[in-house]
Amino acid sequence: xxxxxxxxxxxxxxxxxxxxxxxxxxxxxxxxxxxxxxxxxxxxxxxxxxxxxxxxxxxxxxxxxxxxxxxxxxxxxxxxxxxxxxxxxxxxxxxxxxxxxxxxxxxxxxxxxxxxxxxxxxxxxxxxxxxxxxxxxxxxxxxxxxxxxxxxxxxxxxxxxxxxxxxxxxxxxx
Amino acid sequence: xxxxxxxxxxxxxxxxxxxxxxxxxxxxxxxxxxxxxxxxxxxxxxxxxxxxxxxxxxxxxxxxxxxxxxxxxxxxxxxxxxxxxxxxxxxxxxxxxxxxxxxxxxxxxxxxxxxxxxxxxxxxxxxxxxxxxxxxxxxxxxxxxxxxxxxxxxxxxxxxxxxxxxxxxxxxxx
Numbered sequence: 053x054x055x056x057x058x059x060x061x062x063x064x065x066x067x068x069x070x071x072x073x074x075x076x077x078x079x080x081x082x083x084x085x086x087x088x089x090x091x092x093x094x095x096x097x098x099x100x101x102x103x104x105x106x107x108x109x110x111x112x113x114x115x116x117x118x119x120x121x122x123x124x125x126x127x128x129x130x131x132x133x134x135x136x137x138x139x140x141x142x143x144x145x146x147x148x149x150x151x152x153x154x155x156x157x158x159x160x161x162x163x164x165x166x167x168x169x170x171x172x173x174x175x176x177x178x179x180x181x182x183x184x185x186x187x188x189x190x191x192x193x194x195x196x197x198x199x200x201x202x203x204x205x206x207x208x209x210x211x212x213x214x215x216x217x218x219x220x221x222x223x224x225x226x
Numbered sequence: 227x228x229x230x231x232x233x234x235x236x237x238x239x240x241x242x243x244x245x246x247x248x249x250x251x252x253x254x255x256x257x258x259x260x261x262x263x264x265x266x267x268x269x270x271x272x273x274x275x276x277x278x279x280x281x282x283x284x285x286x287x288x289x290x291x292x293x294x295x296x297x298x299x300x301x302x303x304x305x306x307x308x309x310x311x312x313x314x315x316x317x318x319x320x321x322x323x324x325x326x327x328x329x330x331x332x333x334x335x336x337x338x339x340x341x342x343x344x345x346x347x348x349x350x351x352x353x354x355x356x357x358x359x360x361x362x363x364x365x366x367x368x369x370x371x372x373x374x375x376x377x378x379x380x381x382x383x384x385x386x387x388x389x390x391x392x393x394x395x396x397x398x399x400x
Contacts, residue, residue, distance in 0.1 A: 055387040059253050063380070070248040074240050079233050179390035186389035193388050196381040197397040200374050206237070207370040213229040214367050215360035216353035223371040 055189045057164055064157050067195040068150035071098065071202075076146060083142060085209045092134075094202045098145045099133035101198060105152035107132070109191050110159055112174060116184050117163050121173040160188070229363045231338055238331050241369040242324035245272065245376075250320060257316060259383045266308075268376045272319045273307035275372060279326035281306075283365050284333055286348060290358050291337050295347040334362070 075083065075094060086093040092100065112125045129135075140148070164170075170185035207223040218224050249257065249268060260267040266274065286299045303309075314322070338344075344359035381397040392398050 053387050054255065054383050056255075059255055062252055062256070066248050066252075070244055073247045074244040078236055078240075081228065081230075081233055082236070176390070182389055182391070185387065186391060189384045189387035189389075190391040190395065193381045193384050193391075193395050193397060196377040197395050200377045200381075200397045203370040203374045203377075207367045207374075209228050210363045210367050213227050213359065213363035215356055215363075216350070217356070217360060217364040217367075221364065221367050221371050223367060223374045 053185065055170075055185050057160075057167075057170075057188070060188050060192045061157055061160065063192045063195060064153065064160075067101075067199065068146065068153045070199070071101075072146045072150065075202075076143060081209070082206055085205060087205055087208055091205070092201070094205060095142055095145070096133060096137075097198050097202050097205075098142070098149060099138060100130070101195075102138075102145060102149050102152060103130075103133050104128075104194070105149065105156055109187070110156050112187055113160070113163065113184070116172045116174040116187065117169065119174075121181065122175060124175040124177055127177070164188075227359065229344075229359050231334075231341075231344075231362070234362050234366045235331055235334065237366045237369060238327065238334075241275075241373065242320065242327045244373070245275075246320045246324065249376075250317060255383070256380055259379060261379055261382055265379070266375070268379060269316055269319070270307060270311075271372050271376050271379075272316070272323060273312060274304070275369075276312075276319060276323050276326060277304075277307050278302075278368070279323065279330055283361070284330050286361055287334070287337065287358070290346045290348040290361065291343065293348075295355065296349060298349040298351055301351070338362075 075098070083095050084093050086096075107126070108128045112128075115123050115125055138145070164184070170183065170188075172184040173181050174184070174187070176182045204223055204226070207221070211218060211224055214221060214224075249272070252268075257269050258267050260270075281300070282302045285302075289297050289299055312319070338358070344357065344362075346358040347355050348358070348361070350356045378397055378400070381395070385392060385398055388395060388398075
């Protein structure tokens with residue numbers, strides 16, 4: 053296992069400011085591009101990250117710590133931000149994500165104080181038993197997945213424009 | 227064509243501070259992980275970006291603007307940072323990248339002042355004739371490719387640790 057609580061927190065703490073730095077003030081062309089019907093644009097990815105801070109990671113973590121292994125996680129709707137879109141500006145969204153993430157990483161620091169807790173379990177609705185270390189690792193890789201998604205979506209916008217260089221550009225290979 | 231000079235400059239200007247935000251102060255475990263022998267770790271990706279600022283984008287751009295369509299681009303060694311590794315710290319590397327990128331985007335602002343210049347051509351050693359708009363688009367997508375590479379390499383480190391969630395995490399699908 054490569055997972056260590058503090059190294060995971062390093063990434064979790066950096067994602068909101070990284071996205072703020074990368075996305076703040078970009079033209080709408082960048083923020084509203086997607087990969088075709090039914091796919092998310094960068095703004096919608098930020099909405100999804102907010103939704104996860106509210107209703108996924110910490111509720112699941114608390115279920116594991118407070119209720120033990122037999123309790124199924126509270127439900128999470130990964131399309132909630134599409135069916136019920138928020139009307140806030142990008143700058144408000146990025147701030148909201150930053151605040152929620154700060155509060156949530158403080159909760160992790162307070163709740164997870166020993167390595168033995170990493171073995172605690174909970175019940176995922178699809179996978180069955182999962183470990184607390186797997187949940188925290190997934191939270192990190194979920195951040196990385198969505199940073200990767202944002203840059204891939206933005207790169208797609210220039211697929212035709214790069215001409216023959218398309219052959220050399222890894223992010224366009226999908 | 228989606229390419230617009232100023233929108234491209236928005237991305238080019240944000241990449242160094244985005245990487246600085248994301249990578250500064252990370253544990254060595256994150257900065258030295260890679261995807262197996264012969265692959266680059268996040269620090270080496272930053273070295274490569276510096277090498278490109280020095281010897282790729284602007285020399286090629288100047289060849290197009292100053293010498294016209296028949297001149298082949300000056301050579302570029304994409305493994306230079308591996309065969310001749312720099313001994314600077316990560317913080318120095320990130321600063322160097324930021325300074326070089328700032329100088330180079332200023333050069334673009336000074337040199338490329340009309341849309342007709344986007345049709346200027348140069349000779350790529352492998353592809354033959356390429357357009358200035360293609361070079362600038364590629365510069366942007368090259369940034370996105372390497373941000374994507376960094377997060378993919380870091381995600382790989384937790385592939386085993388996420389347990390069954392691997393199935394849901396796009397960045398691990400390769």
